[in-house]
Amino acid sequence: MTVPGWLGNVVGRALLGLILLSAPSGAQAPQGQEIVLETTQGARLAIAVPRPAVSGVNEGKVSTDFHAVLQRDLSDSGKFAVLKDGLPSATDPSSFKAWSDAGAEWLLAANVNATSEGIEVVVQVSDVKTGQDRKARTAVFSKRYTGKEAALRRMAHKLADDLVARLTGQAGVAGTSIVFVRQVGPGIKEIYQMDRDGANVAPLTAYRSLTISPSVAPDGRLAFVTYKGGGPEIWGQRTPGGAMVRLYPLSGKVDGHCFCPMWSPDGRRLAFTQGDRRGNTDIMVLDLHSGKVRQLTNSNCLNTDPSWNPTGTQLAFTSDKDGTPQVYLMEEDGSNVRRLTREGNYNGSPAWSPGGTMIAYVSRFEGKFDLFVYKLADGKSYQVTTGVASSESPSWSPDESRIVFSSGSRGGMQLYSTDLSGSTLRKLTELDGCQSPKWTRSR
Amino acid sequence: MRFVRNLIPLSVVLALGAGLACKQPEPPKPVEQPKPVVPAGPTQEEIDAQKRAAEEAARRKAEAEAEAARKAAEAAAAEKAAAYKRAAEAALKNINFEFDKSDIREADKAKLQAIADFMKAYPQAKVQVAGHCDERGTVEYNLALGERRAHAAQAYLVGLGVAQDRLTTISFGKEKPLVQGKDEKSWMENRRDEFQLQ
Numbered sequence: 001m002t003v004p005g006w007l008g009n010v011v012g013r014a015l016l017g018l019i020l021l022s023a024p025s026g027a028q029a030p031q032g033q034e035i036v037l038e039t040t041q042g043a044r045l046a047i048a049v050p051r052p053a054v055s056g057v058n059e060g061k062v063s064t065d066f067h068a069v070l071q072r073d074l075s076d077s078g079k080f081a082v083l084k085d086g087l088p089s090a091t092d093p094s095s096f097k098a099w100s101d102a103g104a105e106w107l108l109a110a111n112v113n114a115t116s117e118g119i120e121v122v123v124q125v126s127d128v129k130t131g132q133d134r135k136a137r138t139a140v141f142s143k144r145y146t147g148k149e150a151a152l153r154r155m156a157h158k159l160a161d162d163l164v165a166r167l168t169g170q171a172g173v174a175g176t177s178i179v180f181v182r183q184v185g186p187g188i189k190e191i192y193q194m195d196r197d198g199a200n201v202a203p204l205t206a207y208r209s210l211t212i213s214p215s216v217a218p219d220g221r222l223a224f225v226t227y228k229g230g231g232p233e234i235w236g237q238r239t240p241g242g243a244m245v246r247l248y249p250l251s252g253k254v255d256g257h258c259f260c261p262m263w264s265p266d267g268r269r270l271a272f273t274q275g276d277r278r279g280n281t282d283i284m285v286l287d288l289h290s291g292k293v294r295q296l297t298n299s300n301c302l303n304t305d306p307s308w309n310p311t312g313t314q315l316a317f318t319s320d321k322d323g324t325p326q327v328y329l330m331e332e333d334g335s336n337v338r339r340l341t342r343e344g345n346y347n348g349s350p351a352w353s354p355g356g357t358m359i360a361y362v363s364r365f366e367g368k369f370d371l372f373v374y375k376l377a378d379g380k381s382y383q384v385t386t387g388v389a390s391s392e393s394p395s396w397s398p399d400e401s402r403i404v405f406s407s408g409s410r411g412g413m414q415l416y417s418t419d420l421s422g423s424t425l426r427k428l429t430e431l432d433g434c435q436s437p438k439w440t441r442s443r
Numbered sequence: 444m445r446f447v448r449n450l451i452p453l454s455v456v457l458a459l460g461a462g463l464a465c466k467q468p469e470p471p472k473p474v475e476q477p478k479p480v481v482p483a484g485p486t487q488e489e490i491d492a493q494k495r496a497a498e499e500a501a502r503r504k505a506e507a508e509a510e511a512a513r514k515a516a517e518a519a520a521a522e523k524a525a526a527y528k529r530a531a532e533a534a535l536k537n538i539n540f541e542f543d544k545s546d547i548r549e550a551d552k553a554k555l556q557a558i559a560d561f562m563k564a565y566p567q568a569k570v571q572v573a574g575h576c577d578e579r580g581t582v583e584y585n586l587a588l589g590e591r592r593a594h595a596a597q598a599y600l601v602g603l604g605v606a607q608d609r610l611t612t613i614s615f616g617k618e619k620p621l622v623q624g625k626d627e628k629s630w631m632e633n634r635r636d637e638f639q640l641q
Contacts, residue, residue: 187618187619189618210615210618210619212582212618213582213583227615230613231613232586232613232614257590257612257613257614259583259586259587259614260583260586273583273586273587275587275590275594275614277594278594278598279545279590279591279592279593279594279595279597279598279612280591281587281590281591302584302587302588302590302591303587304583304584304586304587305581305583305584318581318583318584324543325543325580325581325584346543346580348580348581348583348584349581349582349583349584362581364579364580367579369579369580369581390578390579392581392582393581393582435582436582
C-alpha cells in the first residue's frame with residue numbers, strides 16, 4: 001500500500017500545517033472549493049489537459065461539466081498533477097516538445113462531438129517524452145465514451161478512473177458516491193446521497209423525522225437509524241434497490257434502544273449498539289439471514305461506534321470502560337479486547353481503512369476535535385486536520401487515498417474531503433447541517 | 444257540527460209540544476239535553492297534544508338539568524386536567540449534566556423530588572425521560588451518553604418510589620439541541636434530561 005504525500009516522520013500530535021477554515025459566507029462554490037492547493041507533485045504524474053475540441057455541443061457545458069470535472073478528478077486522485085501554468089497556447093498535440101518543455105509527461109487530447117444518439121468523447125493520451133521521437137510515438141491510452149449530454153460529468157469521472165487504472169492498475173474513485181445525513185428542519189434529518197465531488201445531491205429518505213447514522217453495504221444496501229416510530233429503530237434494505245424495512249428490532253418490542261448500524265464487509269451481518277436497562281450500551285451483531293443476535297461486549301459502561309476490519313474478523317469501537325471515551329479493538333466474537341488510543345481524554349468514531357492497515361478516528365484536543373489516523377504497523381497516530389472548527393465522522397474513500405468528514409459549527413456543519421497528509425482539502429457541500437458521511441463505490 | 448245536528452230535532456219537539464197540550468207543564472228537558480254542548484271535553488287529539496307538551500316540557504327541563512350537570516362535570520374535569528397540566532409543568536423541569544457525565548447533580552435533586560411528588564400525586568401520569576448532549580463529542584457516542592443520562596434520572600426517580608414502568612427513556616444524543624450558542628452556558632443547557640408526559 002502506498003500513501004502519496006504521507007509524512008512518515010510526523011508522529012503523535014505534530015501538526016501538518018493545514019488549517020481548516022470556515023468558508024466565506026455566501027461562497028458560490030458548491031463543489032470542491034480548494035482551500036489549500038497541492039504544493040508537491042511528488043509521486044504524481046504530470047498531465048496536461050488542454051481544453052477539448054468541441055463540435056456541435058454547448059462549449060460552456062463541456063467546460064464546466066467535463067473539462068473542469070476531469071481536471072479536478074485527476075488532481076483528487078492523488079496520482080496526477082494537472083499542469084495549470086505556463087502551458088503552450090497551441091492545443092495541437094503534435095507540438096509535443098512545447099508540452100514537454102512545460103513539464104508535461106502525459107498529454108490528454110479530447111474531442112467532444114454531437115452524434116445522432118447524443119454525444120461522444122474521443123480521448124487520446126500520449127506520452128509526451130517518448131512522443132518526441134516520432135518512431136516511438138504511441139498513445140498510452142485511447143478510448144471513446146458515449147452518452148447523453150447530461151452524462152458529461154459521469155463520462156469525466158469514468159475517464160479519470162480509467163486513467164488512474166491505466167497508471168496504477170487499480171480503479172480510481174472519481175465515480176464514487178457519498179451517503180450522508182442532512183438536517184432539513186428543526187429536529188428533522190434525512191439520509192441523502194451525492195457524487196464524490198458534491199454534485200447531484202438527492203434524498204434517500206423522506207420520513208420527516210430524525211433519521212441518522214447511515215451505513216452502506218458492499219452491494220449498496222442502506223441501513224440507518226430512524227425515530228419515525230417514536231424511538232430509534234434500525235431500518236434499511238434487505239435486497240439491493242429494495243424497499244426500506246425495519247431490520248431491528250425484528251418485532252415491535254424494544255428491549256433497549258438501537259443505534260449505529262454498520263454493515264459487515266460481506267453484507268450479511270449488521271453490527272450495532274444496543275442500550276440495556278441500566279443505561280449502558282453494548283455492541284451487538286445481527287445475522288440478517290438467521291435473525292440471531294450476538295452480544296459482543298458486556299461491561300458496565302458505554303460501548304458504541306462499531307467499525308469492521310475489511311475481512312470482517314475484527315471490530316474497532318469506542319468505549320469509556322477506562323473512564324473516558326477511547327478506541328478499542330476486539331475479535332468478531334468479542335474476545336481479545338485491547339485499547340488502541342492512549343493520548344487525550346476523548347477519542348472516538350473509529351473507521352477501519354479498506355486495506356485494513358489504518359484506523360481513522362477523531363480526538364478532542366483543546367476543546368475541538370481533529371482527524372487522526374492510527375497506522376497499525378507503526379503503532380502510532382498521525383494527525384490529519386488541524387482545525388479552528390471541530391472535525392467529525394471520518395469515512396475512507398474506497399481506495400483509501402482520502403477521507404471524507406464533517407466539520408464546522410453546529411447547524412453549519414459541512415462535508416469535506418482530504419488526503420492523508422491534509423495537503424488537499426476539498427469542501428464538498430454548501431448545505432448547512434450535514435453529518436455522518438459514508439463514502440461508497442456501490443451506489 | 445254535532446251541536447247543530449242536535450238542535451234541529453230539539454226545535455221540532457218544542458213545536459210539537461206547544462201545539463198538542465198544556466197538560467204537560469214539565470219544563471222542557473231540552474235544557475238538559477244540550478249537555479253535550481259543554482264545550483268540550485277535550486278531544487283525544489287534544490289530550491294527546493297536551494300530554495305531549497307536558498312530556499316535552501319535562502324532557503326539556505331534564506335535558507337542561509343534565510346539560511348543566513354535564514357542563515359542571517366538564518368544567519370540573521377541565522379544571523382537573525388543567526390542574527394536572529399545571530402540576531406537570533411545574534414539576535417536569537429539565538435537569539442538566541457536566542460534560543461527558545451522567546451523574547445527578549446535587550442542585551437537581553430537588554427537581555427530581557418534585558417530579559416524584561407529582562407522579563405520586565397523579566398516579567395516571569407516565570413520563571418519558573429524554574437524554575440530550577451538547578454539540579461537543581461524536582454523534583454516536585453522544586447517543587449512548589444520552590441513554591445513560593435518561594437512565595440516571597429514571598433510576599433516581601425509582602429510588603424515590605416511582606414505579607419503573609411509569610418511566611420510559613429515550614436518547615437523542617446531540618441531535619436536538621435546545622439552544623444554538625457556542626459557550627459553556629449554552630452547552631450546559633443542552634446537556635439535559637427532558638421530562639415529558641406520555
